[in-house]
Amino acid sequence: MRTTKWESGLMERRDKVGIWEYYGYTASQEKVVVQRYDHSAKALVYYRPSGDMKYRIQTTPGQWASRVVDQPPLFIGGDAALATYTTQLQYPAQAQARNIQGQVTIAFAIDTLGQASDHRVVRSIGGGCDQEALRVARTIPNEWIPARLSTRAVPAEYELTLTFRMAKP
Incomplete structure (x- = not known):
């Protein structure tokens, strides 16, 4: 145990x-x-459940719509397990030199088998932070539980927000 x-x-x-x-x-x-x-x-x-949140789901091949799902896409182990990977974020030197801080949001699709793909930046702050956030998001293992509409698994888009904050001296 x-x-x-x-x-x-x-x-x-x-x-x-x-x-x-x-x-x-x-x-x-x-x-x-x-x-x-x-x-x-x-x-x-x-x-x-954490309330009725809308997710972009694939309604037909190539067509996506925002819907409330019966079960959202979930990472096995929850946010605490996901944090194991997101804490590997390395602050880019360029962003530190320019005092760039803020949040980068990465969106990616979780298919019906729990596989992540098509990572992209949806909220950017620049200074190398976007690339670093993408790098970290791509290191997250494919341990996802797909979204569900009724009893059927559906491809859904998951958004992951990563925060870049300068340490106070």
């Missing part, structure tokens, strides 16, 4: 097996289950 601040479940030969719980924290610091994922069956058992 392995338990951390962010996850709990069984390990077998360094692999996650069975149902794992992944945790998040509310604004009042209450620990809540955000996902239950069965690593043996490779199936989502439960996720904590």
Whole structure:
């Protein structure tokens, strides 16, 4: 059994097996289950809905529309697992020299098999930050659970916002 601040479940030969719980924290610091994922069956058992958010989904090949989905695209392990990759952000020297700070948003498609592709910048700040945000987004493993409309998996666009902030001396 392995338990951390962010996850709990069984390990077998360094692999996650069975149902794992992944945790998040509310604004009042209450620990809540955000996902239950069965690593043996490779199936989502439960996720904590975060309201009716619209996602761009592929309605027909090449056609995308903004819709409320029954289940959004999810990264296995939730935001805490995703942060493992997004914290690898390296502040570009050019941006530091020019005191460029802000947020870069990267959008990418999650297909019906949970594979990410077509990464692109949708909010830019320049100074090399856009390229660095793209680099980091592309390092995220394909451990996505596709969006669902009713019982059917649908390709959906996921937006990831990465923040570049200068450290205070």
